[in-house]
Amino acid sequence: MSRDLLYELIEALTILPGVGKKSAQRMALFLLDKNKDGALHLAKTLEECLAAIQRCEICRQLTSETVCRICSDESRDSYSLCVVESPSDVLAIESTGGFKGRYFVLMGRLSPIDGVSPDDLGIPDLLRHIQGAKIEEVILATSSTVEGDATATFIKDHLEGVKVSRISYGIPIGGELEYVDGNTIARAIQGRIVI
Amino acid sequence: MSRDLLYELIEALTILPGVGKKSAQRMALFLLDKNKDGALHLAKTLEECLAAIQRCEICRQLTSETVCRICSDESRDSYSLCVVESPSDVLAIESTGGFKGRYFVLMGRLSPIDGVSPDDLGIPDLLRHIQGAKIEEVILATSSTVEGDATATFIKDHLEGVKVSRISYGIPIGGELEYVDGNTIARAIQGRIVI
Incomplete structure (x- = not known):
């Protein structure tokens, strides 16, 4: 054949x-x-991208440049820093258009069992970066898993003199209570806010 | 930016x-x-494929060789020829593993309104091929649309001395009558066979 x-x-x-x-x-x-034509463009872009892709020096996001598009954009708010777990989280938040600050990508979450330490996640770099730059608020957007929560808590405990917040977890917009899982409902009740 | x-x-x-x-x-x-690694392999294969892709000299299927894998496979039955509309039809029939003959790909169906003539579909080549090779049965597997039916009829009318069949159309396996559209049911009743 x-x-x-x-x-x-x-x-x-x-x-x-x-x-x-x-x-x-x-x-x-x-x-x-x-x-x-589209296929040839796709093949060429993929090859170029594979050759050039690296981590942004500042935020560790995947990029073909030394400093990524977001970190080098002067028009963005440099006082807020959103800490996320993965490159796709950056794209997801960017697609909402609602956040104008910058990011830091951990590339994972703390997990002693899998041998993921603060050093692996670049947390020392993150802390230095926050101290060095004029950052006023650190928004922790790690996932709502045990490891994600632990990572957020770890970072919070090592930060001083800066406002630290955590994104809210609860019922998704448009979600009906009866179809939402119990953990999410418990979290939503726990995280209720006075109106 | x-x-x-x-x-x-x-x-x-x-x-x-x-x-x-x-x-x-x-x-x-x-x-x-x-x-x-997979990404690089994908990019390279896509580029190579784009450079080499052509139509099989015999059956007009897309291939990177002069004669496609199916036409050059000596172990296949050379007495049955299945006429289909598009390259994906060949892959669909191949995936069933139930047909061991060869194919001819029309790359479309007769449509005078869109200016698609028998020459555009390579029907003269098909007729010559059938006469030249020792083909005993031509299976017409064009779609069950007005144009697909017309294409099948046109080919049948130009063939002599060879068995010509049409694949059957009707209720899909596992389909329940109440959810099947009227045209399909009408066709299934029309095409009923005595058991």
Whole structure:
């Protein structure tokens, strides 16, 4: 049986998250038959990106530059710093357009059991960065898991002279109580605010 | 604002069918952070494939070789030829593993209104191919649309001395009558077979 790149491409596409054999077939035929220019651009961009990608020197977000687009944007508020677990969290918050400060990406959360220490998360860098820059508020947006909470608490305990806040956890907007899990409801009641 | 390849890659990924902004973000971060080897292989394969892709000389399927994997496979039955509309139809039938013959890909269906003539679909080549090779049965697997039916009828009318069949259309396996649309039910009754 001869080597046919069409089948290799289908196979290569199945590594993408959420893409099975059928979607990969559809994507391969679309790229090769319907949108060759887009496909070539995709291949080139992916290769360039792989060669250039690194962590931003300041916030540790993935970027092809030394300093990422957000850290180098002078128009952003430099007094608020949002601490998140992963690069996708930055993109998720950015997509809301509601936050104009800067970020720090931990690339994980504290977990002594898995051997993830504060050093692995760059927490010493974070603390130095907060002390060095004129940051007035640190917003901790780590996940609401045991490790995420522990990470937030650890960072809070090592910060002085700066306002530290935690994003709120509770019922999602549009969510109906009866379909929300018990932990979330408990958290929402615990975190109630006087109105 | 500096040029950041991360955002360009996300943008480039949204051309894929069924991939919106969110999936593209997830894919980009996965490729750059979790599976760099797979990502590089994907980029290289896509580029190679784009440079090499062509139509099989015999069946017109997309392939990186002169003659595709199926047409060059000696172990396949050379007496049955299945005529389909598009490259994805070949992959769909192949995935069932139930057909061991060869294919001919029309790359469309007859549509005088859109200016698609028998020549555009390579029907003269198909007829010559059937006459030249020792084909005993031609299975018409064009879609069950007006144009698909017309294409099948046109091909049938131009074939002589060979068995011509049409794949059956009706209720999908596991489908319940009450949820199937009227046209399909009408076709299923029309195409009933004596048992």
